[in-house]
Amino acid sequence: MLISINFYLSKKIQDLFRMSTEFYNINLKKCKMKMTILALVFATGFSTVALAQEKKENVKVPSVVEQAFQRQHPNIKAKWEKEDGKYEAGFKQNGKKMSVLYTAAGTLEESEVEIATDQLPASVPQYITQHKLGPIKEAAKITKANGTVLYEAEVKSGDALFDVKGNFVTLKKD
Known part of the structure; x- marks a missing residue:
């Protein structure tokens, strides 16, 4: 059992x-x-x-845009991107990173030149520190077609834009 x-x-x-x-x-x-x-x-x-993503690289650039670029920057090779219907040519000239933005009709809208961060208006780093935007990665001077100058500081959350006097204009998010 x-x-x-x-x-x-x-x-x-x-x-x-x-x-x-x-x-x-x-x-x-x-x-x-x-x-x-x-x-x-x-x-x-x-x-x-x-x-x-809105930016498109290696795009077909209209001939009027290419011709406008070559008139202003002869013998320079550029990397083209399309953003919001406009064409941006990125290139190096005299050892500096540059870019120019054209409409589809070949009209120059703005040019951007890389600058050292110490060339930004004095109030820019102060504003960025006060508003905790993070360290400045790169800086640029933007000249619009109408002659308006802006300064761009690339930070963690995007591109902070400032006027010539260093007053904050806007933050373009990435």
């Missing part, structure tokens, strides 16, 4: 073990499936964000 009870208990323990193993295997498979679906959702989300 003792042997039959031991056998019976042994059989029940084995059944319990088998059932718990099957339960964990099923849950493990569900977990793997959830992880796979989650990974696909993230991958799709990141690729959508990358495609939603």
